[in-house]
Amino acid sequence: MKELEHPYKSEYVISKKKQIKRLLLEEKNNFTNIKIAILAGSTVNEVKDCLDLFLLNNGIKADFYMSEYNRFYEDAVFENSELEEFAPDIVYIFTSFRNISNDVDMSMNEEEINHRLILEYDKYKNIWQNISDKYKSIIIQNNFEYPNFRILGNKDISDSHGFSNYLMRLNEKFYEYARNNSNFYICDLNYIAANFGLNKWHSEKLYALYKIPCDVMAMPDIAFNVANIIKSIYGKNKKALALDLDNTLWGGVISEDGIDGIKIGPETAEGEIYLSFQKYLKKIKDLGIILNVVSKNDESVALNGIDNTDGVLKQDDFVSIKANWDTKADNINALSKELNLGADSFVFVDDNPMERDIVAKNVNGVGIIDESLPERYINAIDKSGYFEITNFVKEDLDKSKKYKENINREKEISKFVDYKDYLMSLDMKAIVKPFESKYYERVSQLSNKSNQFNLTTKRYTIENIKSIAENDEYITLYGKLLDKFGDNGIVSLAIGKINDDELDLELFLMSCRVLKRDMEYLMLDEIVNACKKRNINRIVARYLKTEKNAMVKNLLSDFGFDKLNENENGDSEWELKDLVNYKAKCKCIKVES
Amino acid sequence: MSREEVIAKVTNVFRDIFDDNNLTINDKTTANDIEGWDSLTHITLISTIAEEFGINFDMSDVVKFENVGDMIDSIMGKLCK
Numbered sequence: 001m002k003e004l005e006h007p008y009k010s011e012y013v014i015s016k017k018k019q020i021k022r023l024l025l026e027e028k029n030n031f032t033n034i035k036i037a038i039l040a041g042s043t044v045n046e047v048k049d050c051l052d053l054f055l056l057n058n059g060i061k062a063d064f065y066m067s068e069y070n071r072f073y074e075d076a077v078f079e080n081s082e083l084e085e086f087a088p089d090i091v092y093i094f095t096s097f098r099n100i101s102n103d104v105d106m107s108m109n110e111e112e113i114n115h116r117l118i119l120e121y122d123k124y125k126n127i128w129q130n131i132s133d134k135y136k137s138i139i140i141q142n143n144f145e146y147p148n149f150r151i152l153g154n155k156d157i158s159d160s161h162g163f164s165n166y167l168m169r170l171n172e173k174f175y176e177y178a179r180n181n182s183n184f185y186i187c188d189l190n191y192i193a194a195n196f197g198l199n200k201w202h203s204e205k206l207y208a209l210y211k212i213p214c215d216v217m218a219m220p221d222i223a224f225n226v227a228n229i230i231k232s233i234y235g236k237n238k239k240a241l242a243l244d245l246d247n248t249l250w251g252g253v254i255s256e257d258g259i260d261g262i263k264i265g266p267e268t269a270e271g272e273i274y275l276s277f278q279k280y281l282k283k284i285k286d287l288g289i290i291l292n293v294v295s296k297n298d299e300s301v302a303l304n305g306i307d308n309t310d311g312v313l314k315q316d317d318f319v320s321i322k323a324n325w326d327t328k329a330d331n332i333n334a335l336s337k338e339l340n341l342g343a344d345s346f347v348f349v350d351d352n353p354m355e356r357d358i359v360a361k362n363v364n365g366v367g368i369i370d371e372s373l374p375e376r377y378i379n380a381i382d383k384s385g386y387f388e389i390t391n392f393v394k395e396d397l398d399k400s401k402k403y404k405e406n407i408n409r410e411k412e413i414s415k416f417v418d419y420k421d422y423l424m425s426l427d428m429k430a431i432v433k434p435f436e437s438k439y440y441e442r443v444s445q446l447s448n449k450s451n452q453f454n455l456t457t458k459r460y461t462i463e464n465i466k467s468i469a470e471n472d473e474y475i476t477l478y479g480k481l482l483d484k485f486g487d488n489g490i491v492s493l494a495i496g497k498i499n500d501d502e503l504d505l506e507l508f509l510m511s512c513r514v515l516k517r518d519m520e521y522l523m524l525d526e527i528v529n530a531c532k533k534r535n536i537n538r539i540v541a542r543y544l545k546t547e548k549n550a551m552v553k554n555l556l557s558d559f560g561f562d563k564l565n566e567n568e569n570g571d572s573e574w575e576l577k578d579l580v581n582y583k584a585k586c587k588c589i590k591v592e593s
Numbered sequence: 594m595s596r597e598e599v600i601a602k603v604t605n606v607f608r609d610i611f612d613d614n615n616l617t618i619n620d621k622t623t624a625n626d627i628e629g630w631d632s633l634t635h636i637t638l639i640s641t642i643a644e645e646f647g648i649n650f651d652m653s654d655v656v657k658f659e660n661v662g663d664m665i666d667s668i669m670g671k672l673c674k
Contacts, residue, residue: 015641018612045633205652210632216640 001027004057005367006383010220017049024056030547031061032234032459037088037137038064039072039127041099042213050220054227058236069211076127084134089461090233091131092140092226095124096189096213097147100170102163113160121173128177128184136463139184140229143171145193145214148202182441182462185229185390192221228385234459235448238367238386239341240290241281242332244350245302245323249313250274251374254305255297265310273374278313280378285317288396289387290339290403293321294331294348319403328355329362338410339403340512342451342548347386349377391462393442395489405486406513412485423517423588426483430519430589432526435469435476442490443478447507451548453520454509455541455555458495473498475530479523481514481589488514492523496531496539503531505541508555521586524559528582537579545570559585599646599668603661606641610634620662646672 001024003012013020038048048064055062065086067075072093075083100120104113128139144167156162160169171190178186193201196218206212214222231237246253251263251270263271264278285291291313295302302323307315315321320338322331328350336343344365350356351372360368371380381387395402409426416422435443440462447460460468468474479492491514495507505527510520531539541556543549553570557563561574576582600618608616611629624630630638642664643650648671658664 011641011644014637015606015609016612017610017637019609022612043633043636046637205655206636209652209655210636212636216636217644 001057004054006224006380006385008220008224010217013050013053013220014046014216017053020053021056024053028056028059031056031059032236033061033063034089034230034234035063035065035086036090036092036230037067037083037086037135038092038094039067039075040094041070041072042094042096042207043069043211044094044213044219046212046216046219047094047223047226050223051226054220054224055230058227058231060231060234060236073123073127077130088135088137090138090140090230091135092187093124093127093142094213095142095144097144097163097167098207098213100144100167102147102166104161104163104166106161108161110160113166117166117169117173121170124174125177128181132181132183136467137183138233138461138463140187140226141174141178141184142187142189143174144168145190145201146198148198148204182391185233187222187226187229189222192225193218196221224385228388229390231385232388232390233448233461235445235450237388238289238347239345240292240319240335240339240347241284242292242294242328242335242346242348242366243281244328244352244355245293245295245297245305247351248349248374248377249278249293250305250309250311255301259305259309262305262309267310270374271310275311277374277377278311280381282312282317284381284387285400286397287387287389287392288399290319290341290400291317292335292339292346293318293323294328294335294350295321295323296325296328297323299323317400319400320407327358327362329359332359332363332366338407340452340515347381347384349381391441391445393445395442402486402488402513405488408485409483420588426485426517426588428481428483428517428589429592430482430522431480431592432477432523435465435478437466437469439478439490440465440469443493446490446493446511447509450509450511451546452512452551453515454546454549455505455552456507456544457546457549458507460495460507468495475503475527475534477523477526477530479510479519479526481517481519492519494523494527496527498534498536501536502538502540503527503536505539508541518586518588520555521559522589522591525584525586526591528576528579531579532582537577539576539579540564541574541576543572543574594669594672596665596669599665599672602645603642603665603668606638606645610638610641618661620660620665622661623659642668648672 048066052062065083065088104116131137131139147163150156150164152159152162156164159165174186178184201214201218203215243249251274252261254262264274265271281291303315320335322335332346333343343363347367347369348359349369353372356368356370359366367386369377369380371377413422444460444462444465469476475496475498477494478490480490481488491511493507493509496503496505541561543553543556556574561576564573564575566572604618607618608614611627639650639655646668650667654667
C-alpha cells in the first residue's frame with residue numbers, strides 16, 4: 001500500500017488507522033503470523049497500532065501483548081504466567097530517556113557516576129537475560145534519545161555530570177550487548193528523534209497528561225523502524241535494484257550527449273551528485289543487494305557509458321544489464337525469471353515519473369523510489385527501509401558474484417544437446433551434513449527468505465535452529481553445492497522430527513539459484529540415508545500451499561511419495577515407506593564427506 | 594474560518610478515526626456518545642485535530658474540554674490569533 005511506504009504522512013496513518021487495517025486485511029491473505037510483546041515504560045498504544053499496520057503491509061500479522069503501564073521491568077523479570085502463555089516471538093522493550101532518572105548531580109565524582117551507570121545498565125541486562133532464558137524470543141530494545149534540555153549546555157554531552165553524556169554512555173553499553181548477542185536488536189530511537197526534530201519530539205504536556213513519551217506524530221516513525229527490523233528478520237527485505245541509466249546513474253542522455261557529454265565524476269557539481277549516488281549503490285552491493293540496469297538504450301551504447309566514464313559502477317558491479325527497447329516492466333519481469341527472484345523483490349529507480357508509474361502498475365509488489373532528482377535518491381532509498389539489515393552473513397558479501405556465476409552456468413547449457421550431459425559437465429560436489437553452529441545464522445536466514453521452493457514455509461529464528469540442532473529427536477541437514485563455476489554456498493535445508501520409527505519432514509527447502517541441478521534429489525537421498533542409520537522406515541511430509549510455492553506442488557510425487565490426503569486449501573499430506581529398499585535418485589552430484 | 598467550517602473539518606477527523614462515514618457531532622457531543630472514544634482514542638483525536646489545523650493545544654485547554662463544543666471554541670480561539 002503506497003500510503004504506508006516512505007514517505008508516509010503521519011497524520012494520515014494515525015487518523016485513518018481503522019480503514020487502513022481493513023483494506024490491508026482485504027488485500028492480502030497469506031500472512032506470516034507472529035506474536036509481539038511490548039514492554040513499555042510509557043504509554044505507547046499509538047506505536048503498537050501503527051506497528052500493526054506497517055507489519056501487515058509487509059505480509060506479517062501480529063498478535064500483541066502489552067505490559068501494564070510502566071511495568072516493563074517486573075513483567076520481564078518476575079513470574080509472569082500471562083506472558084509465558086502468550087509465548088512471544090519478539091519482545092520489544094520501549095524505554096526512552098523518560099525512564100532514566102536524572103539524579104547525577106555536580107557533587108558526584110567519576111567513580112560514583114560510573115557506579116550508577118553500571119547499576120542502571122545491569123537492570124536492563126537483567127531484563128534481556130530473563131527474556132532470553134524464559135522465552136527464547138528476539139529482543140528489540142530502544143536506545144535513548146537526547147533529553148529535552150541540557151543543564152550543562154554544550155558541556156552536557158562531554159562532561160560526565162551531563163545527562164546527555166550519561167545517556168550516550170548507557171547507549172554505548174547497549175550497543176556492546178547488541179554486538180555480542182545475535183537475537184538482540186537496537187531500535188535507534190536516538191536517530192528517529194533527531195530525524196523527527198528534537199524540539200517537536202519532546203512534549204512535557206503529553207508526558208504529564210498521559211505519560212506519552214514523545215509527540216504523537218512521531219509514533220509512526222518509531223513503528224516504521226521497528227516494522228523494518230521485524231520484516232527484515234522474517235526475510236521480507238527487497239533483494240535487488242533495477243536502475244535506469246540516463247539521468248539516474250549519470251546526468252544527461254548517453255545516446256545524445258555521448259560519453260564525453262554525460263555528467264558523471266568530479267569535474268562538475270552535477271557529476272559529483274551522480275557519483276555520490278553510484279558510491280552509495282556500491283556500498284549497498286556489499287550488503288548482498290543485487291544491482292541491475294534497466295535502460296532504454298542500445299546495449300553497446302549503455303555498456304560504453306558504464307565502462308568508459310568516471311562512474312564507480314562498472315559492468316562487473318551489475319549482475320544483469322537490460323539495455324534494449326522493451327518496456328521496463330517487461331525487463332523487470334525478465335530479470336525476475338533470469339535471477340529466480342520474485343518480481344516483488346525488486347526496487348525500481350528511474351528519474352522519469354511516467355516510467356515509474358508504468359512499472360508500478362505492471363509489476364506487482366515492486367518497490368518504487370518516487371524521486372526524480374539525483375540529490376534525493378540516496379535519502380529516499382535509505383529511509384525506505386527496503387534493505388534493512390538485521391542478519392548479515394559472510395555469504396552476503398559476494399552475492400553478486402554468485403548470481404553472475406549462475407548466469408554463466410545458464411549460458412553453458414546451450415553447448416549441450418542432452419541436459420544430463422550438461423549436468424555432468426558441471427562437475428558438481430555437495431557437502432550435506434547436520435546443522436553446525438557456525439552455520440546457524442545462515443540456516444535461519446535461509447529459512448526466513450525462501451518462499452518458492454519450500455514445502456511448508458516454516459520460519460526459524462537462530463534460537464529455534466540451535467535448539468533443534470542440539471536435539472537428538474531431530475534430523476537436520478544442510479546442503480552446500482559447488483561446481484566448476486564456483487561455490488553456491490548453503491542452498492538447501494531439511495529438518496525432520498523423529499517419532500518412533502517415523503520421520504516427520506517439517507522443513508524442506510532449496511534456493512531458487514540452484515533449480516534443475518537435481519540438488520533436491522541429493523538432499524532426499526541423504527535424508528533417507530540419515531533415516532536408515534536411525535532405523536526409521538517411513539517419512540511423512542506435507543505440502544502447505546502458499547501464493548509463492550506452486551513450484552513444489554508435485555515435488556513429493558516426483559520424490560516417489562504416496563499422497564495420503566488433500567484438503568480444500570490445496571494442502572496435501574504424503575508418505576514414503578519401505579526406506580530399506582530406497583534407491584538413490586541423484587546421479588550427477590558427488591557427496592563429499 | 595467560520596465555526597461551521599471548523600465543525601466540518603473536525604467531523605471529518607472524527608469520521609476517519611472512528612471509521613464511520615455517517616458519524617455526526619455537535620457542540621454537546623461527549624465521549625459517552627461515541628463508542629470507542631476512550632482515553633487512548635482521545636489522545637489520537639486531540640493530536641490529529643491539532644495537526645490538521647496547525648495549532649497546539651495547551652495543557653490548560655485540554656484538561657478543561659468537557660464536550661466537542663469546548664474543543665471547537667478552543668480551535669476558533671487559536672485560529673483567530
